[in-house]
Amino acid sequence: MIILKNAAVSPYLKPCTVTIDTGEKVALLGASGAGKTTLMRLMCGWLTPTSGDVIAPPVGEFAYVPQDLDASLNPAMRVGDIITEPVAIANGDVAAAVARIPELLRTLDLPADAAGRFPRELSGGQRQRVGIARALIAEPIVVYADEALSALDHTARELVIELFQAPGMTTILVSHDLPAAEKLSDRCIIMADGGIVEDISSSELWDRTNASPARAKLIDAFELLHASSMP
Ligand SMILES: Nc1ncnc2c1ncn2[C@@H]1O[C@H](COP(=O)(O)OP(=O)(O)OP(=O)(O)O)[C@@H](O)[C@H]1O
Known part of the structure; x- marks a missing residue:
């Protein structure tokens, strides 16, 4: 289990409160600079909160999958x-x-x-x-993946998706890819301006009703990209 109680990293991350149960699959979503990596680094214990508390598995019990696996x-x-x-x-x-x-x-x-x-x-x-x-x-028991999936080739991506689905394994992934986040996670934490603005079920990801401005922007950006890639 991962518990953040008003955990902040001044001045980059506002107080964040979140509990992630063992086995949950969570996506951290948000625009560039929203605070996703900072939140993940806090969970890994690589950053110490300037206020609040973090309880998370220690080194040796979690894995971190970097963005540039090859390098x-x-x-x-x-x-x-x-x-x-x-x-x-x-x-x-x-x-x-x-x-x-x-x-x-x-x-x-x-x-x-x-x-x-x-x-x-x-x-x-x-x-x-x-x-x-x-x-x-x-x-x-916990895998943190920071934008790792976007760089993978198709086969590796499919394999990783399968591995991440293992029951009992907690996965926290930072992603800019909304369909991948929906597929790989049960829950989406939306971040903006250094704070958590929404914590929703992945099934609600595309539902604009009551969507935060940050999530609406992510959906807009996806639709724009999708539309421009059409012939
Ligand atoms: N050590 C630091 N020194 C200066 N600024 C920092 C530091 N760590 C984080 N920041 C700032 O905190 C904010 C959040 O950064 P973070 O890397 O967490 O964003 P992100 O959501 O992961 O962005 P991206 O999607 O671009 O990777 C940014 O404005 C960043 O510039």
């Missing part, structure tokens, strides 16, 4: 070591993590011998999937 891989390390690195850093059971690699490679549709290769010996899409394997190796 997050160390080119000088072999894929197997890259994948198990978070376990080694957390002083976890590296041998058990190594034993999980073959299954993870299969799940993510990566070559069976990928662990012995360097990132440059894989395709761009395969490297992205190595980044996902790295995030999932420690069997996190």
Whole structure:
């Protein structure tokens, strides 16, 4: 469970109060600069609130999937070591993590011998999937994904969508992609000007009745983009 009680990061984030239950799938939505990453960093414990409280799983129990998965891989390390690195850093059971690699490679549709290769010996899409394997190796109970999905190729995206649906896994994802947020989450937290302005069920995402100005703008932007991409 993640609990924020009036948690603020002055001057960037206004007091935010939110409770996320274990297993919930939550999307953080909002325009650029709305405060999504700041809120996520607060939940990860990478930022300390200047006021209020944050209760969230500690390092070792959550995974963070960065936006640029490919660039997050160390080119000088072999894929197997890259994948198990978070376990080694957390002083976890590296041998058990190594034993999980073959299954993870299969799940993510990566070559069976990928662990012995360097990132440059894989395709761009395969490297992205190595980044996902790295995030999932420690069997996190919470996964934070900061705009990670938009950069994924189709196969990796579908795989990640499936993995994120695992019951019991809490997923918090920052997204600019409304259809993806609707598909991947049960709940949408809409942010604007450094604060939470709406906390709604994903089924209400497209309903303009009582929509906050921030959500109405997101819907407008999506429709504009969608209309302009029509022939
Ligand atoms: N360390 C910092 N120094 C200065 N400004 C900061 C810092 N951290 C956050 N901000 C500001 O706080 C606001 C929220 O930033 P944040 O990165 O959380 O937005 P976001 O909603 O994730 O945006 P984007 O979608 O563009 O990534 C922005 O105005 C940003 O410039």
